[in-house]
């Protein structure tokens with residue numbers, strides 16, 4: 001009888017474990033677009049994906065926030081990263097940014113592309 005009770009307990013704990021996993025999305029599925037600021041979120045995305053070609057010694061320095069704000073305002077920033085028609089897809093010759101990074105850039109642009 002003791003063994004049966006133990007088995008019962010074990011199966012319950014397995015069950016609840018499984019249940020928990022189902023309710024909690026894995027970190028891969030979470031895209032946290034809250035508190036998107038230029039310094040904490042956007043700058044690192046640009047640094048990691050764009051500065052290699054658009055750095056300080058290039059005509060279009062994307063490390064300069066004013067340049068980036070200009071491209072946000074005229075719509076080009078969002079177009080190039082979403083590979084829209086009529087603009088060269090960016091990052092050039094590299095994989096598209098993750099959906100989450102694109103979502104964060106959009107949040108930043110929609111909030112006025114602030115230098116925050």
Ligand code: HEC
Pocket residue numbers: 046049050051052053054062071076077080081086087088090091092093094097
């Ligand atoms: C491998 C080099 C490279 C990388 C990485 C790169 N770019 Fe570019 N980018 C270029 C070149 C070269 C051009 C000029 C247009 C062309 O030749 O396609 C350009 C042009 C642009 C333009 C101007 C488009 C236009 O129509 O005026 C924007 C905006 C831009 N890039 C944004 C970005 C952003 C944002 C990233 C990062 C997500 C990025 N680029 C990453 C090389 C790169």
